[in-house]
Amino acid sequence: MEASEVNKKITSSEELYKRACGFLPGGISRNTVFRLPHPYYLKSASGCYLEDIDGNKYIDFANNMAALIHGHAHPAIEAAVIEQLKKGTACTFATEAELKLAELLCTRAEGFEKIRFVNSGTEAVMAMIKAARAFTGRPKIAKAEGAYHGTYDFAEVSQTSNPSNWGDIENPKSNPQVYGTPSGVTEDVIIFPFNDIEKTIAILDKYAGQIACVVIDPIPHRVGLVEAxxxxxxxxxxxxRKNNA
Incomplete structure (x- = not known):
């Protein structure tokens, strides 16, 4: 079905979007759900299928940005969530459940020594950068041009660079993602070209004594899911390892 054909059938989603614009900036809570001329509003989801409030049905290839590897409303997950709801869901105590999950992850992945649970990828990257700076005593981070690592000011530098501002490939420019970003942010982010070993190492070497950490995504989706x-x-x-970053 063509997008124009879908939009002809959509009426309730359009009305909800108009209401939402009065209470939510841009009418949405996250940019990834926006579609022209308006987002589609979900009625239900099961497995790999979605249905909006106007009765249009879709196959979900996104799975909430790959977070729902079991699909929507998996019976076993539903049962576990319902059981936990009866016991409470949020409190200022530690729980055995978090320990069990940490143990499971660490035993299944050899590279995981310990686990710190956070609320989002943005928060995870933010905590990692702060820890790296505290450990090394250095201010700068390095990242690949075009890679997405959440919405922390430092992590999103040069996320959407383009030919008009990305500079020389031998020394890519650090560009702010949003207006109003302090210049000190871009000054502390070193940008290197993705998958180019020679140029990347040359750039890192120039700032070796100042780099706290290198942030890398092996399959960055913002640059086309090209595998590193x-x-x-x-x-x-x-x-x-050589430069203690």
């Missing part, structure tokens, strides 16, 4: 080569990842890893 094993050699590229290994070169960066070895550089961080």
């Amino acid at each position: 080569s094993a050699d590229f990842i290994e070169a960066i890893y070895q550089w961080t």
